[in-house]
Amino acid sequence: MILDAARLSLLNLFAPETRSVFWKTLGLTILVLVGLWFALRELFAFYAWPWFAAFFPDLPDWTGWLTLVAAIVASIGLALALALLIAPITALIAGLFLDDVAEVVEKRDYPDDPPGKAMPIGEAIASSIKFLGVVIAGNIVALFLLFIPGINLIAFFLVNGYLLGREFFEFAAMRFRTPADARAFRSKHSSTVFxxxxxxxxxxAIPIVNLLTPLFAAGLMVHLHKAISRRDPVFKT
Structure with a gap:
């Protein structure tokens, strides 16, 4: 069921009906990541390097080499920070385009089913902000766990698997259910959702490809919600 939903979601990524949402999502994701890169770089240049220079005022003549090493380390650190921020960015962008993706998927693959109902804009924004905070908090925990050998990568997958699975599924479910019903339905099928x-x-976790995570995740969970709903059509809170 999950693999079939993933296969359908991958097919929808490049379907003509999805093209408009594809370019909007990809463009906005890249724009946000580029903006964050420059913001983090300026933040480092403004705060970290002056502090380092003040702490070591009498640096020897090999300062140029030290500057080069510091620049390389800073670039690696910025890249890692940006990698960790992809999940929160995905959460935020998903809130903006999930209904667009869901509508395309429903019309393309489930034309005989009643269409879902988009969340009111205020509720969608509030939900996206809440989700953004939760994912940031979760990834901060995962960041600290990166320094513990043996569980670092496992922590990344477990934290993001739980948070992204939970929120994307509830987003898809709320097109057909109340928020309380969506949460209860997700809880009942928590293992599958996880x-x-x-x-x-x-x-x-796949570089470059992960820029399409919002589209893939939204499509996957729309298909999964449809499949689970057909197996459990009499669910009630």
């Missing part, structure tokens, strides 16, 4: 979330986390 496994699908791990698949999203794996997608997120």
């Amino acid at each position: 496994m699908a979330g791990l698949l999203i986390a794996c997608f997120l």
Whole structure:
């Protein structure tokens, strides 16, 4: 069921009906990442390097080499920080385009089913902000766990698998259910949702490809919600 939903989601990524949402999502994701890169770089240049120079005022003649090494280390650190921020960025952008993706998927693959209902704009924004905070907090925990050998990568996949699976599934479910019903339905099928979330986390871990995570995750969870709903059509809170 999960693999079939993932296959359909991958097919939808490049479908003509999805093209408009594809370019909007990809463009906005890249724009946000580029903006964050420059912001983090300026933050380092403004705060970290002056502090380092003040702490070591009598640096020897090999300062030029030290500057080069510091620049390389800073670049690596910025790249790692940006990698960790991809999940929160995915969460934020998903909130903006999930309904667009869901509508395309429903019309393309489920034309005979009743269409879902988009969340009111205020509720969608509030939900996206809340999700953004949760994912940032989760990834801060995962960042600290990166320094513990043996569980660093496992922490990344478990944290993002749980958070992304939970929130993307509830987003998809709320097109057909109240928020309370969506949360309860997700809780009832939490194991399946978590496994699908791990698949999203794996997608997120692939460089370049992970820029399409919002589209892939939204499509995956729309298909998964449809499949689970057909197996459990009499669910009630």
